[in-house]
Amino acid sequence: xxxxxxxxxxxxxxxxxxxxxxxxxxxxxxxxxxxxxxxxxxxxxxxxxxxxxxxxxxxxxxxxxxxxxxxxxxxxxxxxxxxxxxxxxxxxxxxxxxxxxxxxxxxxxxxxxxxxxxxxxxxxxxxxxxxxxxxxxxxxxxxxxxxxxxxxxxxxxxxxxxxxxxxxxxxxxxxxxxxxxxxxxxxxxxxxxxxxxxxxxxxxxxxxxxxxxxxxxxxxxxxxxxxx
Ligand SMILES: [Zn+2]
Numbered sequence: 001x002x003x004x005x006x007x008x009x010x011x012x013x014x015x016x017x018x019x020x021x022x023x024x025x026x027x028x029x030x031x032x033x034x035x036x037x038x039x040x041x042x043x044x045x046x047x048x049x050x051x052x053x054x055x056x057x058x059x060x061x062x063x064x065x066x067x068x069x070x071x072x073x074x075x076x077x078x079x080x081x082x083x084x085x086x087x088x089x090x091x092x093x094x095x096x097x098x099x100x101x102x103x104x105x106x107x108x109x110x111x112x113x114x115x116x117x118x119x120x121x122x123x124x125x126x127x128x129x130x131x132x133x134x135x136x137x138x139x140x141x142x143x144x145x146x147x148x149x150x151x152x153x154x155x156x157x158x159x160x161x162x163x164x165x166x167x168x169x170x171x172x173x174x175x176x177x178x179x180x181x182x183x184x185x186x187x188x189x190x191x192x193x194x195x196x197x198x199x200x201x202x203x204x205x206x207x208x209x210x211x212x213x214x215x216x217x218x219x220x221x222x223x224x225x226x227x228x
Contacts, residue, residue: 005211009203010123012214016199017126017192019217021051021185024193025178027217032174037161046157050175053153054182057146061187068139075145077102079138084109089208095201098141100148106137107201114201127200131188139187140194143180154179 025047029035038046065071072079084093084107096106111133118124127133147154154176158169184194199217203210 005207006121006203009199009207009211009214010121012218013196013199014123016196016214016217019193021182021193022047024181024195025051027195028174028177028181029172031177032172034159034161034170034172035174037159038172046172046175047178049157050154050178051182053147053175054143054179055186057143057150057152057179058183058186061146061183068135068142071142072138075102077104077142077145080105081108082106084205089206091209093202093206093209095197096137096141098144100145102145104138104141106134110201110205111137113204114197117200117204124200126191127196130190133197133201136184136188136190136194136197139184140180143183144176146183147176147179152179 022044026043029038029043029047035043061071065074071077080103082105093110094105094107095110096104098104114133115128118127146152155171157172157175159172160167160169162168181194184190195217199210199213202213
């Protein structure tokens, strides 16, 4: 890892630590291929509803279950690990994923690389101070299990739009991602958005793409129009 590059990357990560959930919500909505079909004046409201949905799910979860391990056991969800084999920069990494109803997959290579970087860099210690990277990733995936089982807002909300003469209905998957981050943040009282794991876990194995991820966060800040 180049020392100078890593320094500016750390500064950017620390800058993102102070951003609010709406900021990350806008970032995630922007990644949605249907974003441009949503009227600009409705976007902030959708983000808020998704954030509220994730937080409420966390509060219910805390009442219904003792912990994540207990939920895993009751739902008989298995955790699997896989390795990142390619060392070449690429545009998509999977940190974790769930195959519903009961299989969670975690990227062992990225978790190990991220943990090593955090251990070596005092200013990144905050990332693992409240709970482990693994727990954050598992809890995120479990939100997808919960939203499906309980038919929460994020699975029910459909966007209706036209393509030529056809009327289409589609789910906004970014709302699920926004809610999942709010769920994890509420569950562990995290002082940062779990989305910070993207640059923290990817930069050590792929500095060019890790840097690009950080730029995408800040591009959102700059490109935001005052009317949105
Ligand atoms: Zn997700």
